[in-house]
Amino acid sequence: MSLTHLNARGEAHMVDVADKGETRREAVASGRITMRPETLALLAQGGLPKGDVLATARIAGIQAAKRTHELIPLCHALPLSKVAIDFHLNEAAACVEVTATCRLNGRTGVEMEALTAVSVACLTLYDMCKAVDKAMQIEALRLESKSGGQSGDYRRGVTPPAPIVTGSGEPGVVALGEAAQGSLLRVKCLAELRERLEVSEVEIALDALPSADVAGLKAALEARDAGFALLKEARILCAVNQVMGGDQTPLTEGDEVAFFPPVTGG
């Protein structure tokens, strides 16, 4: 893990994104401003001296998202495709919860835009209400989720799977992998296919596959039981780790592969 905004000499620099591929990026940030219950009631009734508080704070948040690059030194200027600001008046906790969602198809993430939008929306709420309540507090500004891009998806409270540890040893000693028990694939047959094959779940060793992809898995299953030949029917669909795949989809240990007929829900 390294800080991408520092170069090899530890100096701040702007990351060159020209060669990064464009992907769909989305980020959601949240924060809240706590206030006296009477202030919140005035806000809800529209009784504050500066007028429509939430509409003003929403516009402020959207404007701020668009101008993030002017505030945060190493941020790129981004053509955002969507900025949405949502407010939830939480009477039990006497606060306004602010959520910002930013989206674009581009080369850099939009979490700074979402965080900036929430910050400025909260500041605007403060400004609009400060005549009646100076003790308001802006709290819990944070990223809730982001998706798209190289660093992968993030969702608050969900820890990514731990890296696979294949062995351990003293410095200078090469450790061997701890047996091949992890090199299994889990195969599921769903709906009509499960009933025709009379199989719900099977496990198969990755090294039993002639090639480490779905086509190889089908061949290995058929070698084990001729009934699996029907997996080769064109209508049978396949998902690898719950994402639609095909014969060429590569497989690695621990993958979950599901075979099923065309879907008929709704």
Next chain:
Amino acid sequence: MIRVQQAPFDAGAEMAALSEGRTDIGALVSFVGQVRDFNERPEVEGLTLEHYPGMTEAALAEIVTEAEARWPLQGVCLIHRVGHLTPGDPIVLVVVASAHRRAAFEACDFIMDYLKTRAPFWKKEHTASGHYWVAERHSDHQDAQRWEETP
């Protein structure tokens, strides 16, 4: 809001929940799919709906995200039931909220077309003359195809 559940749903309550406390929603369009007593064969006595836990929810979320990218929506509620159902039971609920009706109608239509062809659910029908898995329909794919041409 996306749910896959065995229990029935209350379409009115879900619509009320989607628009509660909001005054920016000008249009609320809902669709309820129900179990028919005839399909590939007459006298359908019931059906069993199966899904692929995890992938089904993800597929539904993707369809909703796609709809939100195509139309300006203020909220979407999507509930699909699984398990054993009998004729007249509601299976699926789609509620779409938008500022204007056109977006809400179109997004609701889009979500159902994509759900029919992309979300991992399978129906097994039980009739007087036996049980069988429902086959996919060509017309469902044609319906979904309509949205490819006009992004």
